[in-house]
Amino acid sequence: GAGVSQSPSNKVTEKGKDVELRCDPISGHTALYWYRQSLGQGLEFLIYFQGNSAPDKSGLPSDRFSAERTGGSVSTLTIQRTQQEDSAVYLCASSLRGAITEAFFGQGTRLTVV
Amino acid sequence: AQKVTQAQTEISVVEKEDVTLDCVYETRDTTYYLFWYKQPPSGELVFLIRRNSFDEQNEISGRYSWNFQKSTSSFNFTITASQVVDSAVYFCALDPSGAGSYQLTFGKGTKLSVIP
Numbered sequence: 001g002a003g004v005s006q007s008p009s010n011k012v013t014e015k016g017k018d019v020e021l022r023c024d025p026i027s028g029h030t031a032l033y034w035y036r037q038s039l040g041q042g043l044e045f046l047i048y049f050q051g052n053s054a055p056d057k058s059g060l061p062s063d064r065f066s067a068e069r070t071g072g073s074v075s076t077l078t079i080q081r082t083q084q085e086d087s088a089v090y091l092c093a094s095s096l097r098g099a100i101t102e103a104f105f106g107q108g109t110r111l112t113v114v
Numbered sequence: 115a116q117k118v119t120q121a122q123t124e125i126s127v128v129e130k131e132d133v134t135l136d137c138v139y140e141t142r143d144t145t146y147y148l149f150w151y152k153q154p155p156s157g158e159l160v161f162l163i164r165r166n167s168f169d170e171q172n173e174i175s176g177r178y179s180w181n182f183q184k185s186t187s188s189f190n191f192t193i194t195a196s197q198v199v200d201s202a203v204y205f206c207a208l209d210p211s212g213a214g215s216y217q218l219t220f221g222k223g224t225k226l227s228v229i230p
Binding site for chain 1: 164
């Protein structure tokens with residue numbers, strides 16, 4: 001596609017359930033980033049993938065969060081046993097190289113945990 | 115520790131007015147980058163500018179201008195002759211490593227509404 005695509009655009013889930021958020025980066029982009037934007041907060045870095053290198057997971061807030069990137073393309077962010085504080089917009093971005101200034105962002109997935 | 119403060123939570127202006135968005139940062143690093151991003155209602159984040167800590171020259175790009183003052187740790191953003199399309203949330207961010215890190219420290223954003 002022409003841009004970074006995220007699905008679903010909105011997700012409402014019950015506390016305790018697991019959710020999967022998907023990101024389709026721009027074709028050919030080797031770097032992929034996940035950020036979280038909580039209500040009234042700035043963005044928090046979650047995880048970074050670059051090519052075949054081991055991802056930088058240092059931003060993941062707890063072990064309930066995990067992410068994978070299959071075949072160097074599509075990425076899935078999984079949140080297990082969701083909590084209300086997980087409610088946020090999850091933004092994915094990709095770039096041709098690992099330069100955040102060159103990154104294109106998707107429109108995000110708005111997650112609401114009830 | 116790094117911190118970015120955008121004291122203005124929301125601003126409303128009438129179209130064609132000028133508006134300045136404030137950004138104050140804290141870092142102990144001597145080499146760092148500062149950024150501004152725009153987040154329109156559609157949700158995606160759009161990169162606007164990056165400045166490094168050694169370059170205090172003001173920058174102008176069309177109706178946008180940025181004023182970087184190290185003495186006051188500020189990196190303010192001015193939109194001249196605002197337009198409705200400028201309505202968005204604007205984020206200021208800091209890369210304290212000065213190494214082009216993706217682990218930016220973001221402010222909480224300023225929501226700008228431009229009223230026709």
